[in-house]
Amino acid sequence: MPVQMTLTALPGMPLVKPGDDLAGLILEGLKRSALDLRDGDVIVVAQKVVSKAEGRWVDLKTVQPSSAAIELAAQTSKDPRLVQVILSESRQVVRTRAALIIVLHRLGFVCANAGVDHSNVGGPNGDGGEWVLTLPEDPDRSAAELRRRLEQASGARLGILIIDSHGRAWRLGTAGVAIGVSGFPALLDLRGRPDLFGYILQVTQVGLADEIAAAASALMGQADEGRPVIHVRGLPYALREGSVSELIRPPEEDLFR
């Protein structure tokens, strides 16, 4: 058997509204694609549709910016109410530059604008307006709940990733990263495994969830909300329990904060 991995975008996924049954929509999408779920398959879901199903909308008209938000908004040429939402989702501001606020998100990772999304979201009723979308409250929990439903429906042992696109410190362009994980080896620890020549490998923690997130993200595209769910078959590693927290560098080891 060749080592082969196939990623398939579920066709015809509808726009997602608050309260929608995302697991049900994914099962319908699988049916349309004539894909089944087998042991070892991975389902990768865009953060945006998870947040929408969970109703993680904020109406900027209801937001009262703090004085800190007003100050930071002036520095970054942003809407003070949007900055207030960003600060509410963050533990700490790491860096700022025109139009960019890099924060330590309440979920533990460093990202731009706290993952708060203004473009391509359309509001809870799809009519646009002054709505922004925040990340799921607990993406690991969202992934676990999706997994429970999809495993129940299929009888298969699955991995679930919820992903977003993040900028990188030294490289241009975003890349998909995992923000929620269930049943998947987020960090693959190969330390101490001897290589072909008997050396002990030194740096061999692989961010596997992020590598698969990046692969799926390439298939999802950005502007097109029509491909928010990717089915992955052929992951060349065994599934296990896992959490996105495996991927978060402890602050005391972080040289770039």
Place this chain on the structure above:
Amino acid sequence: MPVQMTLTALPGMPLVKPGDDLAGLILEGLKRSALDLRDGDVIVVAQKVVSKAEGRWVDLKTVQPSSAAIELAAQTSKDPRLVQVILSESRQVVRTRAALIIVLHRLGFVCANAGVDHSNVGGPNGDGGEWVLTLPEDPDRSAAELRRRLEQASGARLGILIIDSHGRAWRLGTAGVAIGVSGFPALLDLRGRPDLFGYILQVTQVGLADEIAAAASALMGQADEGRPVIHVRGLPYALREGSVSELIRPPEEDLFR
């Protein structure tokens, strides 16, 4: 047609020695896998085998460390000769910590230990010893040469990526990134493309070469040198001319150096 991308590791790739014809070895691997090359296919090659074919070995026994290398070696508990090789491959040291030297590589990107590899390399004759392997002299050129050969043999329009595994500033675990590109849209610029709701997307430069590098890297594994070449079919974007330099953040825009 479903949007689907399939990655296949070429089976039975041999250990690569200086002067080996890497394009020829890839064509043989394709034959073994019963895969052909079609317009739009992408071939992803591990940096390690490109460096080996190009003889980018350094014998530490021949290296005279400078006083700067000796000092940095003491700070990082490394072999001063290895540190000398790292410095020779770098423009600037960005950060150091025990066992870790993060540099601005002469090729323009920021990475650990200048990509100099000691584990799993075995020396030019496969007998181990005090050899280290440096990155290809000009990975874009290496990719272009591979592309020329593979396009000539197949008549197909191909994309080529040469990839390595890099650590990330804020996340644990390595992820595959492109260090050499030919015929592939390294940075996908979707800025100004309206989204589903007519907003103009703001942050929509996608590091597509890195996303595909990450996908291929997940299939290559780390310790196993047996899967250094990945065939990708179904990239949902058109190929074009491209260079890894598209992915390098200009120093003046870098907030984390």
